[in-house]
Amino acid sequence: MIAAHAHGDRTPDEMLAHESASLDALAAGIRNPTLDGLRSHLFTSGHFRPARHDYYDPRNSFLDEVLARRVGIPITLAVVAMEVGRRVGVPLDGVGMPGHFLLRDKVDRTVFVDPYHQGRVLDAAGCRALYRTVAGDGAAWHDEFLDPVDKVAIVARILANLKAAYHRRRDTAGLRWVMALRTRLPPPYADPPDEFARLMAPLN
Numbered sequence: 001m002i003a004a005h006a007h008g009d010r011t012p013d014e015m016l017a018h019e020s021a022s023l024d025a026l027a028a029g030i031r032n033p034t035l036d037g038l039r040s041h042l043f044t045s046g047h048f049r050p051a052r053h054d055y056y057d058p059r060n061s062f063l064d065e066v067l068a069r070r071v072g073i074p075i076t077l078a079v080v081a082m083e084v085g086r087r088v089g090v091p092l093d094g095v096g097m098p099g100h101f102l103l104r105d106k107v108d109r110t111v112f113v114d115p116y117h118q119g120r121v122l123d124a125a126g127c128r129a130l131y132r133t134v135a136g137d138g139a140a141w142h143d144e145f146l147d148p149v150d151k152v153a154i155v156a157r158i159l160a161n162l163k164a165a166y167h168r169r170r171d172t173a174g175l176r177w178v179m180a181l182r183t184r185l186p187p188p189y190a191d192p193p194d195e196f197a198r199l200m201a202p203l204n
Contacts, residue, residue, distance in 0.1 A: 043119030
C-alpha cells in the first residue's frame, strides 16, 4: 500500500502480487529452513545490506525498492525477514524498540535478531546495549521496548520514518500523501488532521 501511494502507477494489489513473488523466490532459495539458515541467506550471503550511505532515502521504506535494490533500514529489512520466515516455517515477531527495529524468535523468545547488522543474534542484554548506542547512555530503559508489535504498528512506524524523511528533504508532495495515510491510522497512531499544516508552516 505504501509503495503504491509513493509510485502512483500501480494499485496496492498489483504491488502486493509483485512483492509476494519476490518474497517467494527468496524463500525458495533457503536450503536450511531454520533461524540460522534464514539469517545466513538474507543477511550474510550478500542478499541484503544496510542503507548506510543515505539512511533517510525514502526508497528504504518502500518494500518493492528494498527487494529490488537489496538495501533497507532496520524495519524494512525486518519485514522482509518476517515474510520470508513465514514462508519457510521460521516465525518471527517485529520488535519496535525505540530507535532501532528488531526481530524476536517466536519459538525461543529470548532470542532477538538485528537485521541491520548482518542478522546478528542478541539477547535482552545485547538489545539494551544497542539501545544505549542509539539513545545515549542516560536514556531510560523499559523492558516493554522488547515486546512484539502488530502489523498496524509496523505500518505506522514506516510512515513515521517517511514523514521524517520527506520533511528533511522539504518534499511537500511526498509529505502530503504520507500525512494523508497517517491521519487514517487507528488510535493511538493517527496524526491530528491539522498536523500537515503545522509541518508545512516552516517550509512555506
